[in-house]
Amino acid sequence: MPPRSPRRTAAPLLPLAPVPLAELLRRVRDVLHLAFDDAYWVTAEIAEITLPRFGAGHCYLSLTDPAPGPGGTELRTQVRATIWRSRYELLGPHFEEQTGQSLQAGLRVLARCQVRFHEQYGLSFDVIALDASYTVGDLARQRLETIAKLQERDLLERNKRLALPLAPQRLAVVSSATAAGWQDFVRQLEEAPYAFEVALFPAQMQGQDAPASILAALDLIRRQRADFDAVIIIRGGGSRTDLLCFDDFGLAAAVGAFPLPVLTGIGHDRDEAVVDLTAHTALKTPTAVAIFLVERLARLDAAFDGYGVRIHELMLQQLAQYGAGLERLGRQLVQASQGRLASEQNALRQRLRRATEAPREALLRETRQLTAQRHQLQRAARRAVEGQRRYLRHLGRELLRRCRRQHQRRREALLRQRYELELAAVRATARHALALSAATTRHAALDPVPLAQRGYLHADSLQPLTPATPAGTVLVLQLPAGPLPVQVINPAAPRLPF
Numbered sequence: 103m104p105p106r107s108p109r110r111t112a113a114p115l116l117p118l119a120p121v122p123l124a125e126l127l128r129r130v131r132d133v134l135h136l137a138f139d140d141a142y143w144v145t146a147e148i149a150e151i152t153l154p155r156f157g158a159g160h161c162y163l164s165l166t167d168p169a170p171g172p173g174g175t176e177l178r179t180q181v182r183a184t185i186w187r188s189r190y191e192l193l194g195p196h197f198e199e200q201t202g203q204s205l206q207a208g209l210r211v212l213a214r215c216q217v218r219f220h221e222q223y224g225l226s227f228d229v230i231a232l233d234a235s236y237t238v239g240d241l242a243r244q245r246l247e248t249i250a251k252l253q254e255r256d257l258l259e260r261n262k263r264l265a266l267p268l269a270p271q272r273l274a275v276v277s278s279a280t281a282a283g284w285q286d287f288v289r290q291l292e293e294a295p296y297a298f299e300v301a302l303f304p305a306q307m308q309g310q311d312a313p314a315s316i317l318a319a320l321d322l323i324r325r326q327r328a329d330f331d332a333v334i335i336i337r338g339g340g341s342r343t344d345l346l347c348f349d350d351f352g353l354a355a356a357v358g359a360f361p362l363p364v365l366t367g368i369g370h371d372r373d374e375a376v377v378d379l380t381a382h383t384a385l386k387t388p389t390a391v392a393i394f395l396v397e398r399l400a401r402l403d404a405a406f407d408g409y410g411v412r413i414h415e416l417m418l419q420q421l422a423q424y425g426a427g428l429e430r431l432g433r434q435l436v437q438a439s440q441g442r443l444a445s446e447q448n449a450l451r452q453r454l455r456r457a458t459e460a461p462r463e464a465l466l467r468e469t470r471q472l473t474a475q476r477h478q479l480q481r482a483a484r485r486a487v488e489g490q491r492r493y494l495r496h497l498g499r500e501l502l503r504r505c506r507r508q509h510q511r512r513r514e515a516l517l518r519q520r521y522e523l524e525l526a527a528v529r530a531t532a533r534h535a536l537a538l539s540a541a542t543t544r545h546a547a548l549d550p551v552p553l554a555q556r557g558y559l560h561a562d563s564l565q566p567l568t569p570a571t572p573a574g575t576v577l578v579l580q581l582p583a584g585p586l587p588v589q590v591i592n593p594a595a596p597r598l599p600f
Contacts, residue, residue, distance in 0.1 A: 124221060127219075127221040128221065130219055131219045131220070131221065134217060134218075134219045134225075135219075138216075138217040140216075141214050141215060141216045141230060141231075142214070142215055142216075142217075143212060143213070143214050143215075143233070144165070144212070144213055144214075144215050144227075145167070145210065145211075145212050146165035146166060146167045146210075146211065146213065147165070147166050147167060147209070147210050147211075148163055148164070148165065148205065148206065148207050148209050148211060149164040149165065149166040149180060149207060150163065150164040150207055151163050151164070151205055151206060151207055153204075153205070154187065154190060158187065159187055160184055160185065160186050160187050160190065161184070161185040161187075161190045161194070161205070162182070162183075162184055162185075163182070163183040163184070163185070163205075163229070164180055164181070164182055164183070165180065165181055165182075165183050165213075165227065166179060166180040166181075167179055181225075181227055182226055182227070183213070183215065183226065183227035183228070183229050184226055184227065184228055184229065185228075185229045186228065189229070189230060193229070193231070193232050196232075196234065197232050197234050200234030206310075207310075211232060211233075212232070212233040213229045213231070213232050213233075214229070214230050214231035214232075214233075215227040215228060215229055215230070216228045216230060245349055245376065248349060248351045248354065248376055249376060249379065251351060252351070252354055252355060252358060252376070252379070252380060255355070255358075257354070257355050257358030257359060257380055258358060258379055258380055260358050260359060260380075261357060261358050261359070261360060261363065261364055261380060261381060261382045262381075262382050264361075264362070264363045264382060265363075266332060266363045266382060266383070267331045267332070268398075268402050269331075269398070269399055269402050270331035270332040270363075270395060270398070271296065271297065271298050271299060271331060271399070272298075272299045272329060272330045272331045272332075273298060273299065273300050273301070273330065273331065273332060273333075273334055273395075274301050274303060274323045274326075274329075274330040274332070274333045274334070274362075275287070275300055275301065275302050275303065275333075275334045275335075275336065276303050276305050276316055276319045276320065276323070276333065276334065276335045276336075277302065277304070277305065277307060277334075277335070277336045277337060277388075278304060278305065278306065278307045278337065279302060279304045281307065281336075281337055281338045282338045283336050283337050283338035283367070283369060283387065283388035283389075284302070284336065284338075284388065286338075286387075286388050286389050286392075287334070287336055287367075287388040287389065287391065287392045288300065290388075290389055290392035290393065290396070291392050291395070291396070294392075294396040294399070296396065296399045298395070301329075301330070303319035303322055303323055304319070305318070305319040307337040307347075307368075308337070308347060309347065310347070312347035313347050313350040313352060313353040316335070316347075316353055317352065317353060317356055320333070320356055320357075320360060323362070324360070324361065327361055327362050330362060331362070331363075332362055332363045332364070332365055332382075333360060333362050333363070333364045333365070334364075334365050334366075334367070334391055335357070335364060335365070335366045335367070335368065335377065335381070336366070336367040336368065336369075336387075336388035336391055337367075337368050337369055337388070338369050338388070348368055348375035348376065348377040348378070349375055349376045349377075350376075351376075353377060354376040354377050354379070354380045355380070357377050357380045357381055358380035358381075363382035363383070364380075364381045364382050365381060365382060365383045365384075365385065365391055365394070365395075366378050366381045366383075366384045366385065366391075367385045367386065367387050367388045367389075367390055367391035369386070369387050369388070571590060572590075573590060573591055574589060574590065575589070575590040576588070576589055576590075577589070577590060
């Protein structure tokens with residue numbers, strides 16, 4: 103390691119005289135003007151852009167470019183740029199005509215710039231020219247890179263390998279609800295003699311937000327894919343700028359990997375979008391898609407008609423062949439049936455002869471058996487009648503004996519009941535006689551005539567006579583000469599000996 107050099111002793115600095123800010127900024131302007139007196143071609147990416155409003159004003163941009171940083175990281179340098187109105191009125195239309203799109207964020211551009219410094223507005227880039235061929239080449243490169251990535255992932259042919267139904271009538275359409283292409287598509291289908299079920303999934307079909315909007319509509323269709331036969335992506339005509347959203351890698355990959363066949367009609371006349379390359383079938387316009395679907399059904403209808411005619415012809419041929427075969431079989435059947443009928447008639451006559459002989463023999467046997475059984479039944483009936491007679495006489499004697507015993511028991515019970523009744527009647531008569539005698543004695547003792555002869559009076563009243571009996575109570579006195587009504591005046595007076 104070389105030896106360190108001795109540290110130099112710095113000479114003391116004299117304080118500088120203060121400089122006005124305007125003077126300092128003029129010096130900076132002069133230095134930059136001398137150092138960057140010419141214009142430079144610069145490659146950069148537009149990070150932000152503010153276009154003139156209402157066709158007037160200046161265009162303001164923010165240009166950026168990645169640069170390697172320490173440790174392998176990426177740093178993005180950024181500077182503000184301006185296209186003054188007088189130049190933008192020439193550069194803007196020329197750039198759009200050459201590239202097919204207007205200036206917008208995300209584009210790589212080759213711009214001729216002048217470095218300017220203004221004491222009031224600071225450092226800025228003045229864009230004085232744009233090389234449109236550089237941007238066209240960059241867009242082509244991006245398109246080729248997108249197609250290459252899709253090819254590596256087998257997304258260019260995956261959707262094409264799906265089988266498109268012979269009669270796709272349940273259609274999921276991704277389009278703008280206000281687009282003229284959507285109206286033309288629906289009108290073309292309504293004029294066809296076939297029934298289509300069309301469901302619209304609205305989406306934004308141009309601009310930077312178009313890919314995300316279309317992807318959202320495709321996600322909705324994916325959830326309901328069992329209800330549809332195919333997906334249609336259509337839009338009306340437009341400039342090349344309007345079709346750039348259909349070169350998006352994410353949108354093209356989603357179309358290529360979609361589980362249903364995707365048909366496109368995005369309104370281009372010359373170039374194909376990347377989405378057209380990954381779709382199952384790419385057509386020019388929405389009307390062309392509708393005509394394709396109608397013609398597909400028409401071809402299927404014509405094929406069915408042809409099959410029907412061919413089936414009718416084959417049916418007539420088969421009917422003629424089967425008719426001839428049936429006639430031949432009919433003749434054979436008649437001959438065979440006649441021979442079979444003759445043989446069956448002979449066999450039937452033989453069976454009839456055998457059938458008449460066997461019943462006669464059986465009838466004779468049954469007659470002899472019936473005669474023998476009749477004699478046996480007569481003898482058995484006489485024996486049974488005699489036995490029943492003996493049994494009935496025995497039952498009669500037994501019944502008579504039982505009736506006598508029952509009559510004797512009933513007679514004894516009746517005599518016993520008669521004796522008990524007579525005894526009870528005598529006892530009841532004696533009791534009633536005693537009661538009558540006692541009642542007669544009491545009645546004679548209470549007779550008013552004898553009581554009056556003995557000096558007593560008998561009083562009758564409707565209520566008992568007590569010291570609490572109210573004055574005015576009516577009494578009947580039984581006198582020997584007859585009853586005498588009286589009235590109580592003072593119940594509390596001394597009682598008379600009545």
